[in-house]
Amino acid sequence: MHGPLQRLRDLEVATRPEHPDLVRALARRWEELPAHVKTPNQMLGRRTAGCEGTHGVFPRCNLACTPCYHAKEANRVRTDGDHTETEVDRQMAFLRRQRGPGQNAQLIGGEVTLLSPDDHARALQAMIRHGRKPMSMTHGDFDYDYLEALALDPATGEPRFEHLSFAGHFDSMMFGRRGIKRVKTEAELNPHRRRFCEMFQRLEREHGVKHYLAHNITVTPRNIDEVPQLIRDCRDMGFRMFSFQPAAFVGNTNRWKDAYREFSSDEVWERIQEGAGARLHPDAVLIGDQRCNRTAYGMYVGDRYATLLDEDDPRDARVLEDFVRAFGGMDFVAPPAIVAARFARAIARHPQMLASGLPWIRRLVARAGGVRAMRADPPRAITYVMHSFMDAKDVRPAWEGLQRGELSDDPQIRATQERLQACSYAMAHPESGTLVPACAQHSVLDPQENLRLTELLPMDPAAA
Numbered sequence: 001m002h003g004p005l006q007r008l009r010d011l012e013v014a015t016r017p018e019h020p021d022l023v024r025a026l027a028r029r030w031e032e033l034p035a036h037v038k039t040p041n042q043m044l045g046r047r048t049a050g051c052e053g054t055h056g057v058f059p060r061c062n063l064a065c066t067p068c069y070h071a072k073e074a075n076r077v078r079t080d081g082d083h084t085e086t087e088v089d090r091q092m093a094f095l096r097r098q099r100g101p102g103q104n105a106q107l108i109g110g111e112v113t114l115l116s117p118d119d120h121a122r123a124l125q126a127m128i129r130h131g132r133k134p135m136s137m138t139h140g141d142f143d144y145d146y147l148e149a150l151a152l153d154p155a156t157g158e159p160r161f162e163h164l165s166f167a168g169h170f171d172s173m174m175f176g177r178r179g180i181k182r183v184k185t186e187a188e189l190n191p192h193r194r195r196f197c198e199m200f201q202r203l204e205r206e207h208g209v210k211h212y213l214a215h216n217i218t219v220t221p222r223n224i225d226e227v228p229q230l231i232r233d234c235r236d237m238g239f240r241m242f243s244f245q246p247a248a249f250v251g252n253t254n255r256w257k258d259a260y261r262e263f264s265s266d267e268v269w270e271r272i273q274e275g276a277g278a279r280l281h282p283d284a285v286l287i288g289d290q291r292c293n294r295t296a297y298g299m300y301v302g303d304r305y306a307t308l309l310d311e312d313d314p315r316d317a318r319v320l321e322d323f324v325r326a327f328g329g330m331d332f333v334a335p336p337a338i339v340a341a342r343f344a345r346a347i348a349r350h351p352q353m354l355a356s357g358l359p360w361i362r363r364l365v366a367r368a369g370g371v372r373a374m375r376a377d378p379p380r381a382i383t384y385v386m387h388s389f390m391d392a393k394d395v396r397p398a399w400e401g402l403q404r405g406e407l408s409d410d411p412q413i414r415a416t417q418e419r420l421q422a423c424s425y426a427m428a429h430p431e432s433g434t435l436v437p438a439c440a441q442h443s444v445l446d447p448q449e450n451l452r453l454t455e456l457l458p459m460d461p462a463a464a
């Protein structure tokens with residue numbers, strides 16, 4: 001098909017609520033999911049195929065953390081822009097084929113800002129080219145000059161990205177940050193968290209490049225009691241997501257310092273809720289297995305946090321179901337005319353969305369304190385997430401069993417297998433045609449992969 005007919009066909013596909021490749025990928029993901037997570041509020045396989053992350057692209061990091069999820073060989077691998085771009089391109093092309101367009105993907109490994117700004121930009125562009133929505137994962141210890149050089153095309157001085165997403169990992173178990181090598185409390189890092197947000201705000205002011213910022217933190221017995229104050233201190237800095245990762249025994253064993261299993265996930269979640277200043281509703285929406293992920297969506301109007309969906313209100317459960325029926329995996333990030341056309345087609349296929357959606361908007365406004373409050377203090381959307389990685393000692397036998405098609409009789413290993421099957425965070429292995437949960441990547445595959453990379457990219461290029 002050529003010319004106007006092809007353009008018409010392209011337009012018809014672009015204005016569908018969901019791209020046909022995504023429809024197929026979601027159906028496949030739903031089919032693969034274990035029965036225990038196939039609930040009406042499950043988003044995997046219905047709204048998203050899951051998050052994605054890169055691996056083996058730049059394993060080295062220049063900070064030290066306890067724990068560190070990277071294999072101990074990681075710091076013997078040279079950061080190399082060409083290798084990064086080639087690998088990212090290969091992995092993202094595979095993800096596009098397997099999972100369709102419009103999925104969130106993390107540019108993750110060691111420290112992303114050890115790449116030059118241009119190499120970092122090339123990696124992001126490769127991800128975008130393959131229909132991913134990239135997020136760069138960093139320790140946040142870089143300067144505005146770096147961010148500006150990343151955002152702007154060196155030839156024209158114009159922005160090469162309209163939007164940048166970054167997750168900054170800040171916690172008191174990290175060592176070697178410039179200006180504050182070692183910290184005792186989370187509060188000591190607050191100026192660094194603020195500075196991170198301010199760099200992106202300046203970039204937007206000076207060049208119009210918008211941003212989405214997430215804050216990541218590892219939670220251990222040392223800092224769990226500081227979580228509530230951390231949230232209170234940082235929730236107005238500019239982060240749109242706070243993600244808490246209870247520490248797991250994964251990666252470099254030399255960096256395992258505490259009894260990480262001293263507290264439960266529930267205890268971490270209680271501290272998050274205390275800091276959020278409101279009851280959170282993680283049962284309203286599930287992404288994979290709740291033992292892995294809890295997610296609470298909402299917005300602040302002043303100090304009041306209004307949950308997007310009330311997990312106790314069946315009308316909110318209904319609106320979620322209608323939303324998924326109407327919109328499915330629809331990508332709302334597109335030119336306004338395309339979004340409007342997709343929206344109209346989505347409502348046409350499930351008009352019930354309007355009947356449940358409009359009253360829901362009224363309930364949400366009431367929860368936020370009413371229209372007047374929202375006018376006086378525009379809502380700030382903030383998402384709270386807890387992602388609980390698993391211990392390598394459980395993941396290895398669980399993963400190896402799954403590879404053989406065997407489900408374990410051991411309750412702990414069986415639970416690990418159930419979570420791996422419902423994983424919402426995968427890494428691409430085009431060479432074997434497989435997608436691997438990040439837990440299995442870090443626990444089982446990373447050590448070998450990094451050993452190979454030490455040969456391919458030795459720290460001293462002369463030794464190559």
Ligand code: SF4
Nearest residue numbers: 292389423424438439
């Ligand atoms: S299996 Fe591991 S990587 Fe996947 S969602 Fe669960 S904790 Fe995360």
